[in-house]
């Protein structure tokens with residue numbers, strides 16, 4: 496019998512998708528997956544490096560697992576962004592490690608593991624994906640049978656000054672459109688209700704050929720892909736993340752044309768100050784961003800717009816921060832992910848003076864949070880009385896009598912119901928609202 500593997504995933508949707516692919520590759524070689532590291536022969540952590548704190552968590556977690564399993568002869572491996580960035584250094588920082596597998600080497604994971612099992616020591620692969628290695632996943636490879644992440648592009652060419660992704664994920668590589676369309680079609684045929692097209696910057700999608708997109712017009716390959724995926728008739732299609740500079744108004748037109756493209760856009764602005772946006776190397780000014788927002792708000796659909804904000808970036812003064820608050824007031828975001836800037840070694844911003852005091856960062860964080868809460872109370876309240884199509888995801892954490900799901904505008908909606916509804920799309924009438932969730936009742 497082949498060895499048993501425990502795989503633990505940290506980080507973003509891309510890491511979730513990578514873990515799914517790693518599981519498929521290893522399962523097809525006969526390895527079995529178990530739910531606890533106690534039961535495993537091989538323990539693998541799929542790691543996130545987006546913040547220095549996320550990276551140190553990996554080492555804490557490794558230390559914890561090692562402490563609990565010491566002397567049990569297990570094999571330990573690290574894959575993902577930390578593996579890609581740190582490479583061989585990981586063997587020095589954590590002597591328990593047996594192998595390190597970078598973000599481009601997932602398809603070669605079975606051979607890495609086999610080399611360790613046959614006695615090789617300290618195996619490392621941080622090489623690029625090879626041209627004969629594809630991204631394919633079958634419906635049965637996913638954890639659920641109702642939602643799936645479908646990667647369309649990997650890596651990033653933007654080099655925002657605070658971000659490690661171009662180093663941990665490498666340069667952009669787009670997946671062939673025919674392969675994406677085939678995967679989405681298979682998911683649809685297997686009963687999946689929702690696919691989410693993912694990538695660090697989906698708007699940069701640029702396959703080597705237009706094969707599969709011939710019948711779909713659009714100003715960018717991503718717009719053509721969106722239309723082609725929508726034409727599969729899949730119930731709901733979401734996409735993330737959009738980079739503002741590359742967000743084309745044609746995306747909104749595609750959303751107007753195809754109702755199965757969900758009415759939600761995540762468009763991270765990060766700051767409302769042009770000085771700070773320049774220091775972040777974002778490549779746009781706040782006025783450019785507001786133009787994109789206007790195009791989204793001009794849609795005849797009620798598109799929910801969400802964003803990310805970093806407070807306390809090096810050099811951010813009171814005027815800069817006020818510009819961010821002003822922008823927030825203008826955009827009516829349905830949700831904001833707020834981050835306090837923290838230095839990420841290896842990035843350009845790490846060479847800047849981290850000169851905003853932590854108390855000031857905290858104060859600004861709270862100001863954004865308070866402002867946004869007021870905005871969201873109004874927005875969420877406006878949904879009362881409306882009917883929303885909800886994909887039911889599971890039993891609510893708050894009450895066993897309730898289930899929860901997501902609307903097409905990516906709102907969490909709770910309502911009375913049982914497990915028989917999980918995986919179904921149902922119509923729910925909204926009867927109450929909090930600032931970040933809705934409560935409803937099943938419409939009959």
Ligand code: SF4
Pocket residue numbers: 651652653654655658659660661695696738
């Ligand atoms: S667009 Fe900027 S923030 Fe987003 S992944 Fe690329 S470098 Fe990082």
